Amino acid sequence: MYSYEYPRPSVTVDCVIFAWDSENSDLKVLLIERAHNPFAGSWAFPGGFVDMDEDLETAARRELEEETGMNDLFMEQLFTFGAPNRDPRGRVISVAYYALVSLAHHADQIKAASDAADTQWVSVKELSELELAFDHKEVMKIALERLRGKVRYQPIGFELLPEKFPLSQLQILYEQVLGMTLDKRNFRRKILKTKLVLPLDEYQQNVSHRAAQLYKFDKDTYEQLVKEGFVFEI
Amino acid sequence: MYSYEYPRPSVTVDCVIFAWDSENSDLKVLLIERAHNPFAGSWAFPGGFVDMDEDLETAARRELEEETGMNDLFMEQLFTFGAPNRDPRGRVISVAYYALVSLAHHADQIKAASDAADTQWVSVKELSELELAFDHKEVMKIALERLRGKVRYQPIGFELLPEKFPLSQLQILYEQVLGMTLDKRNFRRKILKTKLVLPLDEYQQNVSHRAAQLYKFDKDTYEQLVKEGFVFEI
DNA sequence: GCAAAAGTGTTTGCGCTACACCCATGA
DNA sequence: TCATGGGTGTAGCGCAAACACTTTTGC
Secondary structure (H helix, E strand, C coil): CCECCCCCCCEEEEEEEEEECCCCCEEEEEEEEEEECCCCCCECCEEEEEECCCCHHHHHHHHHHHCCCCEEEEEEEEEECCCCCCCCCEEEEEEEEEEEEEHHHHHHHHCCCCEEEEEEEEEHHHHHCCCCCCHHHHHHHHHHHHHHHHHHHEEEEEEEECCCEEEHHHHHHHHHHHHCCCCCCHHHHHHHHHHCCCCCCEECCCCCCCCCEEEEEEEHHHHHHHHHCCCCCC | CCEEEECCCCCEEEEEEEEEEECEEEEEEEEEEEECCCCCCCCCEEEEECCCCCHHHHHHHHHHHHHHCCCCEEEEEEEEEECCCCCCCEEEEEEEEEEEEEHHHHHHHCCCCCCEEEEEEEHHHHHHCEECCCCCHHHHHHHHHHHHHHHHHHHCHHHCCCCEEEEHHHCCCCCCCCCCCCCCHHHHHHHHHCCCCCCCEEECCCCCCCEEEEEEHHHHHHHHHHHCHHHHHH
């Protein structure tokens, strides 16, 4: 037992994992079906309590690894949710993070863990049909707004793609996330002009049409350019 | 006494109050000299513990009112700081907020309160000379980055000005916050084109040169335009 | 009349947009 | 040979940047 002079809230971390499904050109998030109450049977973002000697982001990464087996993702703090009644068990403040991965690269890493009866990737378009636990609907809304806002001004779209990708995939990703269509020629010109994507001597395989050239994001160049005052923008 | 099966962190809120000092064309933040340990004598952002039945933002506004007498400010969540050793008293997680005010409008509201031996507005340029408590140096850094980033894409600059202001003040504010000079004619054209600032039939008073026309930010029009897909940008 | 800041237009060039066809590949 | 997506160039327009002088006011 731990005793304190004043009452204290519990603190948890929750992770919104966005994954880009290249095959279906679809943005998905990872949900876990809650095995226990509260909200047993509802879907929730992976998360859990913060250890006392553990940094917040460390906690988020640990929970993620425990519940899904995924590690070493791009991850940023999203928002802290602290409405007094957001958890029926009592005062629970949740520090939410969001992460970006390529589905192809990570889907196979997923494993069900102790307190997860089931795990699924859900298209963000179909999310409204699911019942989410706690205030996770609100969390989702904030996460999507953040992703949409951030993708324009920072090259985080690449985090959703495999290391090597054709430019068409990048374009479709942007079109889906931003909810608009983009002109193919203009898009390519813009992206290539930045010098942030390097053409490789590799091509798509096993496609029943002309194979597209593959590119990769050049993080080193990006960081170099940022130092010189470069601002990424789509 | 309150007892729990597992240990729990304390949760605090801290507020970075940015104020625009029109007279000196200077961006300032509010600091409170700590009267008690830890960090007695150091300067810190106003803040305190979150009550158990209180929303996070409500807590931030309450602490602000208690310590400075200011209320009803523009305020947004900034970041949550949770490094295990950021507070020598134990595990304390701090949800930081930032607020924007006009110094002329609020400076007189400031009052010293119970746990504040002293209170001062410090120019952000002089902050490096002061010793800040806890991890508030880091908090300050993040707050400035946020302000600089956000001021370009959202009309929050107006929150730093009095209700009625000359365009030259707005320009100087942007120049200071963004750290660049702007062309007067281009700036005026750009601002006026958006229709977000309304010219008033009022003019500066008590200036020893031609009096500038005053303008005000038109929040209603802004919200209307946002609904139509308008994106503010400087 | 002088100091100090307010206010005002035009030109130029770059960047963004719009737009359609041929190519390579596998089935 | 057909279907599928890959890949490419140009013209025109609008917007942003560069730039300097006159006006008003108080002292």
